[in-house]
Amino acid sequence: MRGRPPSAATRDVRLELLGVARHLFLDRSYREVSLRELAAAVGVSPAMVRYYFGDKQGLYVAMLRDVMGPLVGRIERMLAAPADQRPDLAGFLREYMKTAAANPWLPRLILRDVLAPGGGFRDRFVEEFAGKLAPKFAQLAGRGGPGAPLDPRFTVISMLSLGLWPFLAMPILEQALDFRPDDAGIERLIDHTVRFFTAATAAGAQT
Amino acid sequence: MRGRPPSAATRDVRLELLGVARHLFLDRSYREVSLRELAAAVGVSPAMVRYYFGDKQGLYVAMLRDVMGPLVGRIERMLAAPADQRPDLAGFLREYMKTAAANPWLPRLILRDVLAPGGGFRDRFVEEFAGKLAPKFAQLAGRGGPGAPLDPRFTVISMLSLGLWPFLAMPILEQALDFRPDDAGIERLIDHTVRFFTAATAAGAQT
């Protein structure tokens, strides 16, 4: 039972682990699916996770990387554009929401497992993904320094960069609604989201 | 160190446990705060939880009871009203949102700890609170049986009864926005929520 497998069995264990983990984590959660259970579902030993990913968190981050990496890259490029060519709030929302629509599993995982309180898990996520965007968003949302923000609602965007976007996308992507919008649907949602948050911010100004 | 305390020390350990638990659970989570830690924070032994609440879940449900109990009661009364006097979607939303605004900690706890996937915890919550409402809401949202529903969006309400309402209330109650709406603010939010969900449902109709 032990030892390198014969080359007859051509299977990519690393890939199988990623795939099964995604499904398990999706309908339970990162914390509630044990390494042992995942390994058993794939049919390998728990030690394979250490071999391929270092540890459990490493597996998780590797799972997000395929989608999150390119998304962060696109947002970075949008942020780097000169001010007069930089998209407005709706432009950034569009990027997030299209990613969410194309990969509905992603925001749900992030919301549940990464941004849940008390993780310490958050650190690794911020380090690799959100952390690259947060300073630039904060600068855009800042107190009107040089190259001042055009849209005060960029504070919303600043929250997006810290991981709020699953909070926006989640409710409409929930199983109960079985939501798979097309491009027109996304546009309508962006519009309503902007209005929703504008109303919330206005209504919440209490002091 | 062991034994019944002298009557000089008049403290309500049961109440202290509930209070400290609420704060700990709020900025971490039910699963991540251990009974041992909670007990240490109050300054008693972990066994006190068993003594007063049976088990950890018992403590949690007891914590929700003060607010959830009356809320469920009010909704039940609204549902029991004759059809022509029964509130519409906005009327039910108002009840939920006012409760959420008055007790912002509640929806966050429910969302994180009770409705999180894979709980088994859900059962105890549904049994005591949501379960009383779900059948009646489902009937109202149903396929137009006798006493047919006036508003097709009652399907949204039906989801509320199953615990979706924290999903509505959470984003606007999140720390980041520091939201404490007054009555007028609540009315505006209800309006926008209805429109938001109408848009989502319309956009999501794909088949």
Add this chain to the structure above:
DNA sequence: GGATAAATTAAACGAGCGTTTAATTTAAGG
């Protein structure tokens, strides 16, 4: 074909958890 590297596993480690048991101290009641 012998040495080295890759892929895999069984088994144990150590810590933390919720819970249970039994002992213990004080208060209350007759």
Add this chain to the structure above:
DNA sequence: CCTTAAATTAAACGCTCGTTTAATTTATCC
């Protein structure tokens, strides 16, 4: 007073988890 009930704890139980170690088998390369 003496008995019984209430409130509390120390200590142990049994379980699960993520991780680590060391052994093992096969492939690859000179």
